[in-house]
Amino acid sequence: MIRALMAGPEGVREVEPASLGEVLRQLAGDQPLGRGGTGGPFLWVDLDAPTGEEWELLTGVFRFHPLAVEDCQSFTELPKLDVYPDYLFIVLHQVEPAGTRRVRRDELDVFLGPRYLVTVHVDPVEVVGKQWERERQGKGALAQGADMLFHALADALVDQYIPVLEGLQDRLEEMITGLLDESPHPRLPRVTLAIRRQLLRLRHSLEPQREVFARLAQRSTPFVSERAREYLRDVHDHSDRLVGLLALNRELVTYAVDLYLALGNNRMNAIVQRLTIVTTIFMPLTLITGIYGMNFRFMPELEHPYGYPAVLALIAALGIGLYLYFWRRGWLEPVPIPPRRRRPDRGPESRHPPLPPGEASRGRAGGPPSGPRTDG
Amino acid sequence: MIRALMAGPEGVREVEPASLGEVLRQLAGDQPLGRGGTGGPFLWVDLDAPTGEEWELLTGVFRFHPLAVEDCQSFTELPKLDVYPDYLFIVLHQVEPAGTRRVRRDELDVFLGPRYLVTVHVDPVEVVGKQWERERQGKGALAQGADMLFHALADALVDQYIPVLEGLQDRLEEMITGLLDESPHPRLPRVTLAIRRQLLRLRHSLEPQREVFARLAQRSTPFVSERAREYLRDVHDHSDRLVGLLALNRELVTYAVDLYLALGNNRMNAIVQRLTIVTTIFMPLTLITGIYGMNFRFMPELEHPYGYPAVLALIAALGIGLYLYFWRRGWLEPVPIPPRRRRPDRGPESRHPPLPPGEASRGRAGGPPSGPRTDG
Amino acid sequence: MIRALMAGPEGVREVEPASLGEVLRQLAGDQPLGRGGTGGPFLWVDLDAPTGEEWELLTGVFRFHPLAVEDCQSFTELPKLDVYPDYLFIVLHQVEPAGTRRVRRDELDVFLGPRYLVTVHVDPVEVVGKQWERERQGKGALAQGADMLFHALADALVDQYIPVLEGLQDRLEEMITGLLDESPHPRLPRVTLAIRRQLLRLRHSLEPQREVFARLAQRSTPFVSERAREYLRDVHDHSDRLVGLLALNRELVTYAVDLYLALGNNRMNAIVQRLTIVTTIFMPLTLITGIYGMNFRFMPELEHPYGYPAVLALIAALGIGLYLYFWRRGWLEPVPIPPRRRRPDRGPESRHPPLPPGEASRGRAGGPPSGPRTDG
Amino acid sequence: MIRALMAGPEGVREVEPASLGEVLRQLAGDQPLGRGGTGGPFLWVDLDAPTGEEWELLTGVFRFHPLAVEDCQSFTELPKLDVYPDYLFIVLHQVEPAGTRRVRRDELDVFLGPRYLVTVHVDPVEVVGKQWERERQGKGALAQGADMLFHALADALVDQYIPVLEGLQDRLEEMITGLLDESPHPRLPRVTLAIRRQLLRLRHSLEPQREVFARLAQRSTPFVSERAREYLRDVHDHSDRLVGLLALNRELVTYAVDLYLALGNNRMNAIVQRLTIVTTIFMPLTLITGIYGMNFRFMPELEHPYGYPAVLALIAALGIGLYLYFWRRGWLEPVPIPPRRRRPDRGPESRHPPLPPGEASRGRAGGPPSGPRTDG
Amino acid sequence: MIRALMAGPEGVREVEPASLGEVLRQLAGDQPLGRGGTGGPFLWVDLDAPTGEEWELLTGVFRFHPLAVEDCQSFTELPKLDVYPDYLFIVLHQVEPAGTRRVRRDELDVFLGPRYLVTVHVDPVEVVGKQWERERQGKGALAQGADMLFHALADALVDQYIPVLEGLQDRLEEMITGLLDESPHPRLPRVTLAIRRQLLRLRHSLEPQREVFARLAQRSTPFVSERAREYLRDVHDHSDRLVGLLALNRELVTYAVDLYLALGNNRMNAIVQRLTIVTTIFMPLTLITGIYGMNFRFMPELEHPYGYPAVLALIAALGIGLYLYFWRRGWLEPVPIPPRRRRPDRGPESRHPPLPPGEASRGRAGGPPSGPRTDG
């Protein structure tokens, strides 16, 4: 589907896709094509899951480079910024949670020219839909320039990562809280591996995307006005924070797994200790009974009237003595409750409720003054 | 074997190796040697497993530097780009899978001059053969310049890495899926070591190769036209993605091995726990039977008519009591099914079928719009 | 709450918030706005947990960029320095211990203009309060320039990190001292995980903050005079040291956990060894008693008058022999005292008193010549 | 020992050490001292384990800087390049295998002037001896310039590292092949530690040496002609490959040790499982026999004619039932063959023969076209 | 204590602290203050543990920056170089061993001006004392310039690190040698943690100190003549080597601990194997004796005259058979000698004598030609 909007001082109007060639010529002729215009009007064309013919618009009318169009058609693994003489070509990734431990990445391709912005996406991209509504109602950013519209889209798209990352972090903090409270979460190793894989994939998208915004924010790229650059610096700040959060989460995973193993070793130590105590106490006692169970004809103890009580007393004394020995040596500490045991208990009344959104969720931008910020 | 093609506006024709000296002089005299010509005609010479005499062509006719020719003759461990005054010398590596866990690396050496491209390879290089066919049929890139032909070869050669890397990743994901589903793949440690070794070797080829394309795509190298540079930027993008995939796979290996060890520790814990339970329950019972198996003459219990049932009841009560004690302490959780056991089951109805080509295979360039892209 | 001070050669006076617009115009008109003035007077405005209306001062009177004001309103995860044409916008973090293993981070936002400094903070910031008192008494730095006042605040704020980091390090050293003394602290794994998490979060604040001071100290930023730059170099030195301390502490955590695991393995080895000794000694002895407990009619040993003492002697000899065998093989080393055991002992007479503030606390700046500096 | 050669268009002649001062003056006066001469003649002076007096030549006749001479006299840990106004001072390291797991590093110091090369070495350096022979027979590089002679020495010296590194890698691959074939080499941990130590030391020499060649190959250093620079680029390529091989080998060591530990854990799991099976099967059976070994007067089963066969059948049924239970639970997998066991078998018919020189040895430079290059 | 020396062409003379102001004025007026003078005379002032009044010299007479003086007064964690318009301020650290595993770091602060050097130290600094003696006897470096005196002090101070680092390395090599010889040092984990902590702290001093010398050696800093710069390059070489040694030692620690754990696991495997063998052999035998110890009336075997010898033979055959089974399966390998056992043996006749100073000690600078350099 192709749809187009034009916005300028006189307001917003929809443009017929068929007339886009004509409109482009007018835009070019209207006034000298300054780089990052201030006058307007500005054009936004959105290609939503374009069909075979609709792809023609990019090559035929806009005359974009075939390699850029090819990048629009297939999933481009790494976000990037390519500078062409007449436009910028920018590949961005959006994320959405898909289930509890999975993440869905979609691509948004953008051509940013002096007076127009072309967005291309094979799958639906939420931020495009919302911004389109805003522009149609005249509350958008297009009237301030194609670059300001690009900022609005990029800002919303980067903000989408925050709840996804915070969801993963909450799951992780839940694990770690369990570890620190001496009740390690039963499925910790598997959950952390799953989270780690997601973090790896998010990094795959986020690090090159941060570089795209770094270049747009710091260096003098064509088609981006000084004013938009200041706004894109803010998007870069957020990308930077996201990459930092990723790194923090990856380190937390490592530590949590290390700690889980250490606690597992402690438990193993305690169990084997218990086994050793039992064996060491009972084997000598059993030997004594074995001795007096032998069938020798001449065993004077057996004939003695106090033989039996004496041996019973010996067994009791030895057993208690060995027990006290272990007690004094400190071997009798309780074995920690095995973590796996509690698995059937999970469900509605789980002892591992999701953490209230912690420190991570306090970073949301643009809100009112936030409450206290204590790190845990 | 030496073979040569000439392509230009007038079409394609094969050239006799013997007349190459003459052709080269004509090319040089035809018109001033612009760097990265547009006019044509252009020459492609391919040396396929050259014999002793055929090597002479490089030193005698083309007068290439002896060190470059030496690099053609032996396997050059690291891809590279050397800039000589009259030509570029470029070493690239191609890969092919050789068996299920092995990879074969071959070298393709390229001399890129203003109007000619010379390719040298000791072993057969698939992309050269295919491109040669395309050129002969006049559907190739040579007519657009020697640099555009170089791009065509480099693009195909880099794309060859994708299925190889994805094959390794599929094998790895199969392992990890097993871990996450609680049925770790029996040979995981060995398979991951083998994959890790391949990844190390691929990195050996891929990282310097990416640097070669980065230099060709970003800086102004002679003999590469602005147009070819834009296309080589695309090859650099793909190389970058491959290096990223390598890093991702290496981290996945680390995590999988860590998780395997953690699960092995959990299983050990459960087994030792079981052993401790059995020992702790039976040792006291055996002691009781030992006591009443002693042969003392005066043991009043033995004479009592209810002595035997009383002791049997004591044994039963103690056994059940200890069992309940362990049950209440949560020690009775099931031991995880041992991973090794399932090895004989593998084969046609294996529980570890190869994953359907997952996310990784979605990145293939240049295809039609791809389906949903959910990361797992 | 908004409050304002003006300081110059003539002394200090408080300014009504309502008249700030007027004052700003005077400052601008008074004399050409040199960058980093020397003449004075200078203005300090402090917004402490501003209400909705009070935020207006920033946008309406000072006309700061809306993105900078937005950053003031929410928690900004990473300290930063943004250069605007008419002022610097600087985000800093202060820390305070919040409980024994937790840290609270608060944000201080600063606008540094040619003749004014505006500080904004949603939560109370200790160093601002103290400096305000000092300025009011005329003992402050404002009279020497807005940049010198900024230095005074930054210096105090960075110094606040030292006791926090040293507190964490002391806790860590206590753990390590226990490990080196063969009495590992019982809760070591959990405590180190908690410390590690704090260190990660402090790094989140400290590394970008160091970069802010590096830029202010090394490069020529507007609104900072050469004199203030020399002082800010000192703040950068301290930030550098803090980042180094962080790295040192993170490595100490890793080593301590590794060592804890190694000692745990040693203990496990010793326990299993003990179990093996007991089993290996008693099983053969029990077998012997079992043999002579069999009820065969024809067992000549049973009839022999010295049968019983001979078998007793055999049992004793075999038991002692096996014991001596293990003793000679070195298997009889004592099992290390289990660490967990001592947990109830902790409290007033704990064997793990907090270390006297060690080397780390000797680095405090500006004090008198310190005593000997031996690293432990 | 001091010896000197002079080579030029007119051929080669030996020079008396005593006349070196005179010769140097002639060289200087002969024609203007171009940097990296082309005309010749050129002088090579070699100091082989110089005595106290012979050191005087460097300070007295050549007037080299005292710090450079000091560096010649003691072992200089890190190769380096110092640029003095009248000459380059270059420290290189050669290696030789010294036993199976040890490596010997020796130092070669070089002064490269416009028309002379001075080599200094305390220990014999193989490549100097060989090159001296070649020069004396007029087949050397000195006649083409002092810088070309330096290249010849450096090239041979760097090539010496290849067999040493490949020897270590072969030993390592032997270990890893054993691991992948399920028969881990018994001494793997110790051998890999020894290899790791050698790799660390080789890196100590190789990384700074690569930097020396990078500077000589890439930047414009005095006393090195453009032609020699092209040749030194080849030496840098080889150094780069060596550093890459080092890194690859270090990662292989890490993986091999990780895998060894994982396989050890698997084996431990299997052994403990076996122990648990035996204990769980026999303890209940022994309890039954204990019960019927008790001496109560009234035990009706004992009187029953089929009591004994019934209990025997019960014991058999319970034993077999427990065995089948474990079999069905998959606990009966074979314990992997213990690695240590095979140690006495080593020697002439060892199952761990050295690998045929694998991929690593295929990289040797300058040979004839190599065979297939399959990575394993 | 304040003391001062003046050296120049006319010789050396001591200067009264009280007259330092006068002397400074003379030095400044004597001749234009070239940067890094050649003419002399030059002044050296040493403040050794200055008292409150003596600090006044720095601020009052020399007019050094208050921040620099503050840095002199407290321990400055990181060595650094601050360039002030009229002098350089340099903070260096010296080390001394303090006990067997501890290191003491002291600070030496230096002000280097055009014609003077001021050294400040709160604790005694050995190299200052020795150099002072040398200067007083006219054998020093002051007469050649303040920068040459600075080199002499820096060179000696850096050389002090070598024995300290080598002491730690010797201790480490002793551990590793034990590991490679199959007799791991009993206290290895604790000793390596202690060494690791020292290495961390030394790195804290050494890395920034190297950067100080890198800046002095490579860039054009004021107050350092070209001649002194060449000498400082040598100090930088040594610092570089020290940092490399630190890294090497840190990696050795990691490897040694990894190997220790691997050997511990091997030993555990062997012990548990032994336990399993004993249990598996004796449990069936005990069951047999239990069967024939039952008191059934009708047990035909018991009546048979050869019943007893037959069962004895069965027991022997089964025991030997199981033993042979384990022997053939390779389970009977010897358990490695437990490392802890040998602890009482340590002392005069310890099996772990300190290594003869190994490779590390061969690097000492400036000595006579060293012997063979084989790395182990």
Ligand SMILES: [Mg+2]
């Ligand atoms: Mg795409």
Ligand SMILES: [Mg+2]
């Ligand atoms: Mg945003």
Ligand SMILES: [Mg+2]
């Ligand atoms: Mg950035």
Ligand SMILES: [Mg+2]
């Ligand atoms: Mg912001």
Ligand SMILES: [Mg+2]
């Ligand atoms: Mg955080």
Ligand SMILES: [Mg+2]
């Ligand atoms: Mg925002």
Ligand SMILES: [Mg+2]
């Ligand atoms: Mg080659």
Ligand SMILES: [Mg+2]
């Ligand atoms: Mg491609």
Ligand SMILES: [Mg+2]
């Ligand atoms: Mg790149």
Ligand SMILES: [Mg+2]
């Ligand atoms: Mg592309």
Ligand SMILES: [Mg+2]
């Ligand atoms: Mg992916």
Ligand SMILES: [Mg+2]
């Ligand atoms: Mg493509």
Ligand SMILES: [Mg+2]
């Ligand atoms: Mg904020």
Ligand SMILES: [Mg+2]
């Ligand atoms: Mg401070």
Ligand SMILES: [Mg+2]
């Ligand atoms: Mg810095």
Ligand SMILES: [Mg+2]
């Ligand atoms: Mg300071």
